[in-house]
Amino acid sequence: MNIHDLEAFIAVVETGSIVGASARLNLTQPGVTRRIQNLEERLGTTLLDRQSKPLKPTHDGREAYEHGRRVLRSLEDLRAGVSPDADVRGEFRLGIMPYLSDAALALPLDRLRSEFPQLTLRITSGWSPRLIEQIQRSELDAAALCLADGMPPPDNLACDDLGAQAVLLIAAPSLGVPKQPTLAELSRFPWVMNENGCGFRAFIRNHFESERLPFQVGVEAMSADLRMSLVARGHGIGIVTPAAFAGSPWHDAVQVIEADSFRPQVRAWLLHRPPAGRLSRPIAAFRDALIDGLRLPAPFIS
Secondary structure, X not given: OOHHHHHHHHHHHHHOOHHHHHHHHOOOHHHHHHHHHHHHHHHOOOOEEOOOOOOEEOHHHHHHHHHHHHHHHHHHHHHHHHOOOOOOOEEEEEEEOHHHHHHHOOHHHHHHHHHOOOEEEXXXXXXXXXXXXXXXXXXXXXXXXXXXXXXXXXXXXXXEEEEEEEOXXXXXXXXXXXXXOOHHHHOOOOEEEOOOOXXXXXXXXXXXXXXXXXXXXXXXXXXXXXXXXXXXXXXXXXXXXXXXXXXXXOHHHOEEEXXXXXXXXXXXXXEEOOOOHHHHHHHHHHHHHHHHHOOOOHHHOO
16 A cells, blocks of 8 residues: 555545645645555555535545554654654644633643644644544643533543632623622522533533523623623623633623632643553643643632
């Protein structure tokens, strides 16, 4: 089997098009097409659904993609193993949950770029269930995400516990939320939340439901800045990381709600498929820097 044919197929799957694969591999489009056809002839099966836009792998193509990624990873590990002092090269496909992005896209990524300048970082943002699926399908090399406290990661993944992550409850003074409300009082107000799939949203909803209290999402928005502005304009109670709160332009327009009986938190994890191979050092560097980045700013440590 020709490794170049396999590389072309994987590039098409990951970019979703012949055009994207040709740009990534610096090949002509007919050249990419010929390599895909060569691989299909060698394997005796159709690997791509050519009627779909973007191009998607068939069932056999999905299997070939997963095995192919492992083959290419093994070759990269072999190169790194026989040249231990060589720079780590290639791609590092990293998934990051939105609530961790404030910490994960600053110090940790700066450190990765500094220590591994020949490594190409490809960052994907998504919710925890989706990121876990992408790791298990070899679409991501590692992911930083949050799970409800007490919910363990899948057994087949290597995992580093990054610790419990707390958030601040915030609201505009005009909303009229008591500064030290009970859970029942909190349930009377709408909430400004992220989409379904967010670990914090699931934590809050489950907590309210366990007490047989309603949980009303007034506004759903992906952008952290938009959520903060909506909270500041009185559209509902919001949750925010201490770091994001301290740096937000809406900082002075909202107040922190101290609810002693309700402190939302989840546990952060860094997950990857074992073995890490050539990416073991980048993953370790990212993990250590992320732990530093997730430490709460001093003014908000309880």
